[in-house]
Each structure stands twice: as structure tokens, then as C-alpha cells.
Amino acid sequence: MRWVLIAALAFIPCGLADVAAAQTTSSVSRGPSGLPLPRFVSLKAERVNMRVGPGKQYAVAWRYMKSGLPLEVIQEYDNWRRVRDSEGDTGWIHGSLLSGTRTVIATPWRNARDARSVITLYSEPRGGADAVAMLQPGVVGRVEACDGAWCELEVRHGDRTLRGFTAQADLWGAYPDEIIE
Structure with a gap:
């Protein structure tokens, strides 16, 4: 059988980055939504802004350009989720733009x-x-x-x-x- 090399697509930085301390997976708790923290989710939409704070009034730190990217939810505030990406960057994304579908x-x-x-x-x-x-x-x-x-x-x-x-x-x-x- 012949195998195929599959290449990756990435996200596009917008210039700002919110830095946070790493959270260990051994400390699992429940957020206001009742779901565990931390947990993995994926991007529902093709274009998603990650902001420096939990609201549209906050600056955009990153713009993701690919649906399905996995993110780790590390905090919840109202309808906003603080997430960490695979590069370790953190920020806030509205919960409606996230899916429970597991991707890696x-x-x-x-x-x-x-x-x-x-x-x-x-x-x-x-x-x-x-x-x-x-x-x-x-x-x-x-x-x-x-x-x-x-x-x-x-x-x-x-x-x-x-x-x-x-x-x-x-x-x-x-x-x-x-x-x-």
C-alpha cells in the first residue's frame, strides 16, 4: 500500500498575545457551564477571533482561519471561554464558536x-x-x-x-x- 504525506494549515497572528501560566490536567474542576475544566474543544467556524478579554470590546490577539482546530478550555466567564492553543497562546473566544467535537x-x-x-x-x-x-x-x-x-x-x-x-x-x-x- 502506498502512503500519502499530509501537510498542515496554520493560524494567522494579529499581533497581540495574552500570556498565561500553564494549567495542569490533574486539577480537573467544573466551570459555570457544568463542564469540566480544563477540556478540549474545536473551532466550529472557519474564521474565529481570539480576544485578550471576554467580550467583543477587547482587542483581537489571534485570528484562526481553519475550522476544526483543537483548543483547550481553561476558564469560563458568562458565554466566553478562555482557551489555550497548541502553541500555548491563550485568549477568549465566544462559546458559540466552539464545538464539543474532538480533534487533534x-x-x-x-x-x-x-x-x-x-x-x-x-x-x-x-x-x-x-x-x-x-x-x-x-x-x-x-x-x-x-x-x-x-x-x-x-x-x-x-x-x-x-x-x-x-x-x-x-x-x-x-x-x-x-x-x-
């Missing part, structure tokens, strides 16, 4: 220009299985399931949809050892 980014911490940084999407949840595709850092996939070690993903490549498995440790958008059904 392939190894965003690796260098996309380094050929060794690609990760393999396998036909089965094991390292020796046939390769379905090679994913460059930043490729976004929809999570079908994760067992704590492997995640089954659906990745769009042009007009094709590819399905396969990759190590959960090579993804941003699923917590270590998290089970997703």
Missing part, C-alpha cells in the same frame, strides 16, 4: 521542515502495522476514539478521507492516558 493536531511541537518529524498513521493500533499516511506537524484530524495509548483518527486529504491509528503521545488535543469513546 499531529505533533505541533516538532519541526515541519525536518523529515524525521512526520508521524505515521497506521492501519491498526500498533507500531508495525501498514502505514496509511505520514502526517506532518500541524495536520488536524477528528478523533474517533482513544484508548490511552493509541487514537483512531479521521484525516481529510483533498477529497479523500483517511482513517487510521497513531500514538496518543504524538498528538495535541487528547490528554495523556485519556480514554475517548
Whole structure:
């Protein structure tokens, strides 16, 4: 079987960045919505502004240009959600622009220009299985399931949809050892 190299799309900075201390995943609490904090969500819309504060009157820090990008919700205020992206940048997005659909980014911490940084999407949840595709850092996939070690993903490549498995440790958008059904 021949595999495909899938490249990534990114977000566009607008110039401002809100810096925050990292929050650990071990301290899970409930926000005003009743949903756990922190938690992963994805962008519902194609174009989304992340603001420096919880309201439209606040400046835009980032503009995301791709629906489906995963974000981590770390705080809630009214209808606004403070989120962190895969680069560690934080800001506020209106809750109506977020979806509960789980997505992940392939190894965003690796260098996309380094050929060794690609990760393999396998036909089965094991390292020796046939390769379905090679994913460059930043490729976004929809999570079908994760067992704590492997995640089954659906990745769009042009007009094709590819399905396969990759190590959960090579993804941003699923917590270590998290089970997703």
C-alpha cells in the first residue's frame, strides 16, 4: 500500500498575545457551564477571533482561519471561554464558536521542515502495522476514539478521507492516558 504525506494549515497572528501560566490536567474542576475544566474543544467556524478579554470590546490577539482546530478550555466567564492553543497562546473566544467535537493536531511541537518529524498513521493500533499516511506537524484530524495509548483518527486529504491509528503521545488535543469513546 502506498502512503500519502499530509501537510498542515496554520493560524494567522494579529499581533497581540495574552500570556498565561500553564494549567495542569490533574486539577480537573467544573466551570459555570457544568463542564469540566480544563477540556478540549474545536473551532466550529472557519474564521474565529481570539480576544485578550471576554467580550467583543477587547482587542483581537489571534485570528484562526481553519475550522476544526483543537483548543483547550481553561476558564469560563458568562458565554466566553478562555482557551489555550497548541502553541500555548491563550485568549477568549465566544462559546458559540466552539464545538464539543474532538480533534487533534499531529505533533505541533516538532519541526515541519525536518523529515524525521512526520508521524505515521497506521492501519491498526500498533507500531508495525501498514502505514496509511505520514502526517506532518500541524495536520488536524477528528478523533474517533482513544484508548490511552493509541487514537483512531479521521484525516481529510483533498477529497479523500483517511482513517487510521497513531500514538496518543504524538498528538495535541487528547490528554495523556485519556480514554475517548
